[in-house]
Amino acid sequence: MRDGRFATAINCIDGRVQVPVLDWIRFHLNVDYVDLITEPGPDKAIISGSEATYRSIFEKANLSIKTLGSKSISIVAHHDCRANPVSKEKHIEMIEECVEVLMKWRLGVRILGLWVNEWKYVEVIIDTEKRF
Numbered sequence: 001m002r003d004g005r006f007a008t009a010i011n012c013i014d015g016r017v018q019v020p021v022l023d024w025i026r027f028h029l030n031v032d033y034v035d036l037i038t039e040p041g042p043d044k045a046i047i048s049g050s051e052a053t054y055r056s057i058f059e060k061a062n063l064s065i066k067t068l069g070s071k072s073i074s075i076v077a078h079h080d081c082r083a084n085p086v087s088k089e090k091h092i093e094m095i096e097e098c099v100e101v102l103m104k105w106r107l108g109v110r111i112l113g114l115w116v117n118e119w120k121y122v123e124v125i126i127d128t129e130k131r132f
């Protein structure tokens with residue numbers, strides 16, 4: 001186990017969304033560090049990406065959680081994603097679908113679906129530890 005508290009995030013490779021997501025997770029999930037798994041359009045990658053990409057994301061998530069001690073995993077989609085240029089409504093649907101996929105991975109940790117809006121503000125779409 002590493003020193004400090006860790007969270008895991010599956011985020012887009014897009015440089016515009018790294019800092020907002022890291023800051024939000026560190027503050028709201030009260031962790032010191034965030035293990036980052038990046039993929040262009042991660043919501044699309046999980047739902048309809050190649051088998052190899054899907055497996056790679058799963059294996060990195062598993063490593064971060066089972067071996068390195070992270071206590072949560074967030075799947076993040078964002079406004080103006082060039083790798084997955086769909087409407088906000090579609091992204092929200094995809095985030096919800098991704099959370100269902102992540103639940104099937106049985107990682108045993110809190111799962112969050114996050115949306116980074118046009119002002120780089122992070123909105124919680126789903127949080128398995130909260131009821132809305």
Ligand SMILES: [Zn+2]
Pocket residue numbers: 012013014040041078080081082083084
């Ligand atoms: Zn993107």
